[in-house]
Amino acid sequence: MVLAIVEADGDAPAESSLEAVTLAREVADRTGEPLEAVAFDVAGPGAGASAGGGPDESGDAAGGSIGDALADGLGEYGVDDVHVVSHERLDAYAPEAYAAGVEAVIADRDPDAVVAPGSDRGQEVLSQVAAGRGQSMAANCLAVESVDADADAGGDAVELPDADGSYELTRQRWGGTLIEEALLGGDPKLLTAAEHEVGFEPAADPADPAVHALTPDLEDAHFRVQVDRYEESDEEGVPLGEARVVVSGGRGVGGPDGYDQLEELADLLGGAVGASRAAVNEGWRPHDDQVGQTGAKISPTLYIACGISGAVQHMVGCKGADTILAINTDSEAAIIQKADYAVIADLHEVVPALNEAIRDAK
Amino acid sequence: MNTLACVKRVPDTGAKIVLTDDQRGIDTSTLGFTMSPHEECALEEAVRIAENRDGTATALTLGPEEADEQLRTALAMGADEATLLETGEGEWGPVDTATAIADYVAEAETDFDVLLVGNESADAANYQVGTHLASQLDLPFVAGIKTLDVEDGTAVAKREVGGGEEVYEVDLPAVIAVKEGLNEPRYPSMRSKMRARKQEVASAAPEPAGADCLEMVRLQSPADDGGTAEILGDGPDAAADVLEVLRDDVEVL
Numbered sequence: 001m002v003l004a005i006v007e008a009d010g011d012a013p014a015e016s017s018l019e020a021v022t023l024a025r026e027v028a029d030r031t032g033e034p035l036e037a038v039a040f041d042v043a044g045p046g047a048g049a050s051a052g053g054g055p056d057e058s059g060d061a062a063g064g065s066i067g068d069a070l071a072d073g074l075g076e077y078g079v080d081d082v083h084v085v086s087h088e089r090l091d092a093y094a095p096e097a098y099a100a101g102v103e104a105v106i107a108d109r110d111p112d113a114v115v116a117p118g119s120d121r122g123q124e125v126l127s128q129v130a131a132g133r134g135q136s137m138a139a140n141c142l143a144v145e146s147v148d149a150d151a152d153a154g155g156d157a158v159e160l161p162d163a164d165g166s167y168e169l170t171r172q173r174w175g176g177t178l179i180e181e182a183l184l185g186g187d188p189k190l191l192t193a194a195e196h197e198v199g200f201e202p203a204a205d206p207a208d209p210a211v212h213a214l215t216p217d218l219e220d221a222h223f224r225v226q227v228d229r230y231e232e233s234d235e236e237g238v239p240l241g242e243a244r245v246v247v248s249g250g251r252g253v254g255g256p257d258g259y260d261q262l263e264e265l266a267d268l269l270g271g272a273v274g275a276s277r278a279a280v281n282e283g284w285r286p287h288d289d290q291v292g293q294t295g296a297k298i299s300p301t302l303y304i305a306c307g308i309s310g311a312v313q314h315m316v317g318c319k320g321a322d323t324i325l326a327i328n329t330d331s332e333a334a335i336i337q338k339a340d341y342a343v344i345a346d347l348h349e350v351v352p353a354l355n356e357a358i359r360d361a362k
Numbered sequence: 363m364n365t366l367a368c369v370k371r372v373p374d375t376g377a378k379i380v381l382t383d384d385q386r387g388i389d390t391s392t393l394g395f396t397m398s399p400h401e402e403c404a405l406e407e408a409v410r411i412a413e414n415r416d417g418t419a420t421a422l423t424l425g426p427e428e429a430d431e432q433l434r435t436a437l438a439m440g441a442d443e444a445t446l447l448e449t450g451e452g453e454w455g456p457v458d459t460a461t462a463i464a465d466y467v468a469e470a471e472t473d474f475d476v477l478l479v480g481n482e483s484a485d486a487a488n489y490q491v492g493t494h495l496a497s498q499l500d501l502p503f504v505a506g507i508k509t510l511d512v513e514d515g516t517a518v519a520k521r522e523v524g525g526g527e528e529v530y531e532v533d534l535p536a537v538i539a540v541k542e543g544l545n546e547p548r549y550p551s552m553r554s555k556m557r558a559r560k561q562e563v564a565s566a567a568p569e570p571a572g573a574d575c576l577e578m579v580r581l582q583s584p585a586d587d588g589g590t591a592e593i594l595g596d597g598p599d600a601a602a603d604v605l606e607v608l609r610d611d612v613e614v615l
């Protein structure tokens with residue numbers, strides 16, 4: 001059996017969880033094992049319906065109906081059974097208690113592997129499971145597959161160590177700048193799916209999952225860390241991580257005032273403003289706006305990169321975008337190689353003209 | 363209040379990464395090195411807490427002999443003490459790394475109240491050294507923190523989530539994994555850099571516990587999946603074509 005950890009987004013599985021389910025299904029298909037999922041029925045501050053947390057707005061979680069609601073969505077992805085963890089003390093997210101819930105399913109079902117989403121919580125909960133067992137997890141995995149040591153990848157072939165029951169997998173390093181081929185042992189194997197990278201596909205053979213309620217034995221030690229309260233942001237506008245359109249500015253913007261045009265464009269498109277690390281380092285924008293390896297990793301429908309060169313460390317933050325439009329004076333800039341559309345011009349001329357055109361068209 | 367900041371030596375974050383011929387490492391012959399970005403913020407926070415709460419800040423790194431460079435930077439940024447856990451060449455896995463740090467903490471003369479780590483390192487991004495460290499020391503652990511207030515015996519830590527922040531209150535001592543943006547790390551002055559050159563850096567050479575079940579086989583550069591963008595124009599006149607793309611192709615209008 002292969003087990004996927006699932007977070008809910010309202011009453012449906014979060015996208016990053018569907019990525020974990022999809023990767024877990026690949027593993028299950030390879031080994032001929034069933035695919036099962038574990039979810040958490042929690043209502044309270046920061047209960048975390050969404051992939052990134054946040055209050056549960058579904059309103060129906062407390063009665064255990066979260067399992068039925070999730071089962072509909074997970075069946076489409078080939079999940080055979082859903083284990084719903086609940087506990088009277090689990091009224092808000094608590095990483096060690098969540099890990100204990102996963103451990104309870106592991107003890108009951110003895111999975112070959114546990115796959116978690118690459119979200120903050122997915123990484124945290126599975127790392128707690130790993131720490132409790134004193135074993136490593138493999139974070140940000142792309143695929144579990146046989147590695148052909150003789151494949152010509154531009155370097156000398158490496159003789160593989162004896163796999164000895166280990167999984168051969170690929171995972172992201174440097175935020176995706178490098179790919180690592182690795183061997184992962186452990187019983188069970190613990191891995192997370194690289195967020196915005198694995199993708200998710202409904203199963204060829206959908207399932208009709210059974211829902212199983214589970215109440216783990218939890219002690220005070222499991223609640224040393226628990227969400228105490230949730231504070232809503234007083235920032236206006238669409239949060240960067242949820243925006244359908246992100247208008248981002250880099251060094252080419254030239255200073256903090258230059259972002260006024262980008263703000264206007266983002267407003268016209270109902271989106272949010274982002275920034276490159278260079279612009280944040282200059283103090284033109286707050287770090288919260290940073291898109292990139294150590295900032296936000298986003299997946300908007302449209303990413304408009306204004307005056308951004310396209311360093312790999314920036315691109316790992318925005319490569320989840322469906323479409324990238326680059327506005328840059330340098331036709332040789334790396335971003336031009338990676339964008340779908342480009343305007344080779346000064347953003348200070350193009351963006352105002354575009355704002356005017358959009359206003360006229362509305 | 364005594365703090366420990368665990369930092370990692372990584373190639374400059376803007377550097378082009380070239381692999382060694384055997385694909386098991388990075389060609390470091392032309393690279394500059396720096397402190398991993400999340401951990402630079404961990405160090406800055408450790409120094410601030412020590413300054414504001416009458417204690418010491420200790421910087422710790424596990425890495426090759428050359429990681430002395432990052433510890434000198436840490437001393438120049440205000441760390442009171444620095445220790446290198448020397449590994450030689452090659453990578454240590456997350457469990458072995460956490461075990462070596464936990465052993466250091468258990469044997470240190472200083473009792474640390476706040477142990478800060480980066481949320482994930484810029485290179486390996488294993489996301490778990492802090493978790494294993496806290497587990498081995500039997501301490502509370504919070505991750506992904508971008509706001510931190512330390513009081514006597516308690517830390518109030520906040521994590522960004524969609525539309526707001528989760529607030530955690532944990533008893534100290536605790537292990538706290540922080541993200542870039544927690545603070546703005548200071549630039550050390552030339553005077554502090556000169557002083558740091560002369561300060562003592564303690565060192566030890568732990569043996570890996572051999573507990574890791576994750577083994578790197580080789581590294582690859584990802585396939586170049588980029589093409590060349592469709593050029594919509596070279597001046598403000600391109601706005602009309604952009605508008606058409608936004609409306610008809612991307613459908614965001």
